[in-house]
Amino acid sequence: MIPLAQMAEAVLRTADGREKTALSHEYAAMWRAARTDGSHPEIGTGNPPMHPARPAAPELLSPRDVPHRKPGTPEGRIAMMHAVAHIELNAVDLHWDLIARFGDVKMPIGYYDDWVKAADEESKHFNLMCDCLEAAGSHYGALPAHAGMWQAAEDTATDFMGRLAVVPMVLEARGLDVTPNMIRLFKQAKEVKAVEALEVIYADEVHHVAYGSKWFHYLCGRHELDPTPKFHALVRKYFHGQLKPPFNEEKRAEAGIPPDFYWPLAAGT
Numbered sequence: 001m002i003p004l005a006q007m008a009e010a011v012l013r014t015a016d017g018r019e020k021t022a023l024s025h026e027y028a029a030m031w032r033a034a035r036t037d038g039s040h041p042e043i044g045t046g047n048p049p050m051h052p053a054r055p056a057a058p059e060l061l062s063p064r065d066v067p068h069r070k071p072g073t074p075e076g077r078i079a080m081m082h083a084v085a086h087i088e089l090n091a092v093d094l095h096w097d098l099i100a101r102f103g104d105v106k107m108p109i110g111y112y113d114d115w116v117k118a119a120d121e122e123s124k125h126f127n128l129m130c131d132c133l134e135a136a137g138s139h140y141g142a143l144p145a146h147a148g149m150w151q152a153a154e155d156t157a158t159d160f161m162g163r164l165a166v167v168p169m170v171l172e173a174r175g176l177d178v179t180p181n182m183i184r185l186f187k188q189a190k191e192v193k194a195v196e197a198l199e200v201i202y203a204d205e206v207h208h209v210a211y212g213s214k215w216f217h218y219l220c221g222r223h224e225l226d227p228t229p230k231f232h233a234l235v236r237k238y239f240h241g242q243l244k245p246p247f248n249e250e251k252r253a254e255a256g257i258p259p260d261f262y263w264p265l266a267a268g269t
Contacts (some may be wrong), residue, residue, distance in 0.1 A: 001031055003044025008100035011119070015053035015258060017089050017130070017140055021123035024092055028120035031112075040109055046100030049149060050157065052093040056140030058086065063148050071185055078138050079192060080182065084201070085129035086145040087175075088122050094153055094167055095119035095208075102160045108214070116209040121204045128197035135193055155238045161219050165234040168212025169257060170243065175205050176251040206255050213256035231261050242267035 007027040016019040034041045055059075069076040106212045130140050152171060156163035179202045186194040220227040235243075243265045252262070 001041055003099045004031060004116070005044040005103050007031075007044035009046040009048050011096045012048050012052040012093055012100065015055050017055055017085075017126060020053075020089070020105070021126050023091060024096065024119055024123040027104040028116050031116045035109075035113060043099075043103065043112060045103040048097055050154065051058065053202040055141060056094060058082070058143060058145040060146045060147035063146050066146055070208040074136070074189075077189060077191065077194070078136050079143055079248065080185075081129055081132050082138070082140065082143045083145065084092055084182075084198075084215045085126055085133060085140045087149065088126040088129060088201070089140075090149040091122040091208075092188070093120055093150075093170070095122060097153060098163065098167075102163070105160055108218075111218075112213055114215070118208045118211055120261075121208070123200045125197075125204065128200060132191075132197050133200060136191075151240070152238065159234075159238070161216060161230070162234045162238050164212050164216040164219070165231050166238045168209050169216060169231070169261070170235055170239055172205055172212065173209050173252055173255065173257060173259070173262070174243075176202070176209060176248045176255070177246065179205070180248065183223060206251055209255035209257065217256070228260055230236065235265055239265075 004027075009031075011020055011024050011027065014023055031041060046184060065203045067079075067080040071077060071080055094116075095115050098115050099119075133139050133142070153163070156166055179198060183195055183198045183202065186198065216231070217227050219225075220230055243262050244267050246258075247262060247266075249259060252259075
């Protein structure tokens, strides 16, 4: 089995979404089988690209230029599914990048177990949303998408704690806030396939946010840092904007993020 960091790099260098997620699933299964056998597979070091390979479509636009469609229409719901698919594809790369990019920092084997599992689940999420789009007569790449999704990865490419603070603990935590309303919208439209996909995503994302919180706190302990002010400082440095309430306080707490982490950073406070 090739070292894990090389697996991660191979996923990052695969452009097509379905091919990327198939390779992600394959490598995650190999890692899981090795760990089940009780072995400690080689992590190795990677040379990940600053920008992961991407398919020719969708066209990537500035956030202000992405067309807004009314969510109460079939076209609006397709646009919403497309946006979720785009987020999930970026999440696949973000999680493999967490493995490949910070190999200079020695971490427990459980760190790699968590992010391989998260990357595997994000791959499942992307395919679920692609299936929903295709069932609705569309496909991933049919609409423009947000070009800023990878910005947080670029900004934190040399700051391990910054990456953990901004990606799982801010960006993915935001998904916990907004997904319940999306589920309600698709339930009202009686789009069962999309509801089922979003419910899977919602359940899994709690764990991904929790992984971020766990390993952020681990590094704070290693360096004898107070986690709350350190989190605030990193988010203010790397996150472009303010956190927006309302917050899903129950799910954030379940994921290990208490209110004093995010309320002081919220818009209007």
